[in-house]
Amino acid sequence: MTPPDAPSNRWSDLDRPPLNTTALRRGLLRPGALWTSLDVVEETGSTNTDLAARAASANPPAEGAVLVAEVQNAGRGRLDRVWTAPPRSGLFLSVHLTPTDVPVEHWGWLPLLTGVAAATGLARAAGVDMALKWPNDLLVTVDGVERKAGGILAERAGDGVVVGLGINVSLRADELPAPTAGSLALAEAVSLDRETLLRAVLRSLEQWYGEWRAAGGDAARSGLQAAYAAGCATLDRTVRAELPGGRSVVGQAVAIDGDGRLVLSTGDGLQQPVSAGDIVHLRGAAGGLV
Template sequence: MHADPATVTPPRLDAAALRHALVEVAGAPYASLDVVDEIGSTNAELLARAGDGAPDRSVLLAEYQASGRGRLGREWTAPPRTQVAVSILLRPGAVTPTLFGWLPLVTGLAVRDGLREAAGVDVTLKWPNDVLIEGRKLSGILAEMTTVPAAGDFRVRLPAVVVGVGINISLTHDQLPVPHATSLTLAGGSADRDAIARAVLEALALRHQQWRECERGSGSTISDELMATYTEACSTIGAEVRVELPGDIVRTGRAVRVDREGRLVVVPHEGGTSGEEFAVAAGDVTHVRGTGGRWGG
C-alpha cells in the first residue's frame, strides 16, 4: 500500500552536493550557495545581504518561505520542501537601463532550459514572468532591484538585482496556491528537487551571462539571439490578451511581439490598427482561453 503523497514530507535538498557542483569546483558559476530550512523571503534576505556586501552570484535556497511573494505583491507560499524556491544576487555593474526589462524574460528561458533537462517536461513562457505547462502556472519569477556602494573609494552606487524563482515540484491539487497553478508531479514530470535545482541554476548562470554580454554588444541592447529564442518560447506572443494597466485601465488585443526593452507590444481590438499598437512595460496580462470566451491565467 502506497503512502498518500500529500502526507509524505519530501527529503531535504542536498546543500553540500549543490555547493560542490555550483560553487567549489574549478570554473564554478556561483560565488556562494546557502540552503535554509525556513525564511520569510529569499529575495528580501538577499537584498539585505547585498547591502552588507554579499558578492555577485550569491545563491539562497529555502525549504519553506513564510512570506514568499510574486509579482504585483501577490502571496506565493507552499508546504515545506514541495517547491524549489531560489534567489540569485546579481551585481552586474553599470548596465544600460533598457536591458533590465529583459532580465525576468531571460530568467524564464533559463527555467525552461533547466526543466527540460532535469524534469523531462516542455514548458512555455507567459510574459513577463510565468512558466506554464498546458496553460497552468508551474513557476513564477520576481526580479527586484536595489543599489549598493561601488568597490573602492568611489562614492557612487551601482545596481544590484535579486532574481527569485519558485517552481512547484510536488504540490497536490489541494496544496496549489491558486486554481490555475500546477506542479511537476501533477503534470507527470520528475520531482527530484536536487536535480531540478542544479539544472535550473546551471541554466540561469548561462542565460544571465548571455544577458550581461549584451552590454558589450552593438547599442547595448538585447541580442538578436536572445530575442529570437524568447519569441519562440513565449506563448503570449500571438495570443489574445487582456491587459490590466496601472490606474485600473483594461484593454484587450493581440500580443504581437516583445520589443527591444522587453515590453509586450499589443494591437488593440477597440477599432485599432497596427499603427495604434501599444507597449506594456508594467501591467497584468491574462491570456484569453480558446473556448467559451473565458479569460485564462
C-alpha cells in the first residue's frame, strides 16, 4: 500500500489540491459557448503535443477542446525551451481553436490575444498586475523586479491552432526553474485557487477570441492591438532582438503593428518590424534585464 505522504499521491500536498473536473465542466461548458470539452489528466509530457496530435488526427476534436494537466514532464516553450514545475503548482493547459472564417494571415495574433486574455483574467481573479513581454510571456513584479510567470506557445495543427499556456501559480522561491522566473504567489496574489484562475482565463479568452473573430481577425477593429500595446512591458524600452539565423538588432521598441510585429527604432533612424525572435529587455521601466 502506498504511504499517504508518497510524492505520487494526489493529496500529498494539501496546499495544492487537485482540480475538480466536474466543477470546471459545469462552469465552462454550456450551449453556445466556445468551450466544448474539458479534460484534466494527472500527468503528461506536453498538453500541446497531445492536443495537437488529436487535432491533426482523422477524428479531430471540435473547436473549443481544452486539455489541462496537473503536471507536465516535457512541457515546451518557444525555441523548444523546457517548462518545468512541481505537480499542481500552476496551470498547464492547451486549447484547440479553428478560426476558419478569419484570414490565415491574421492567425499570428492568436498568441498575443491569448496573452491579453490571460493577463486580463488573472488580474481580475488573482488581484495581481500582469504585464506582457512580446511576443508570448506573462510578467509579474516580485520585490520591484519583473519576473516571468507564464508563457504561451501556439502551433498549427490540422485545420486550426493549438495554443498552450503555462502559468506559475503557487511556486515558492526555491522551486523556481530560473532566477528570472516568478509566480503569482511571489507577486502576492489575493487568490491562488487554480479553479478560479482557470475559469477566469478561459472566460477571458472566450471573450477576446469572439471579439477578434467577429472583426474578421482585424486586431485594430476588435480592440486587440490597442489592448496588447497598453499592457506590453516591452514598448518604450531599449531591447535586443535575437533573430533567427544568429543575427541580433538593438533598438527602442516603439509599436506593435497591425500584423502583431514588434517595431524597433534603431540607431540609424530606421524602423524595423520584428516578426519572430527572442527579446531581451536591456533597460527602461523597472526590471533591468529580462
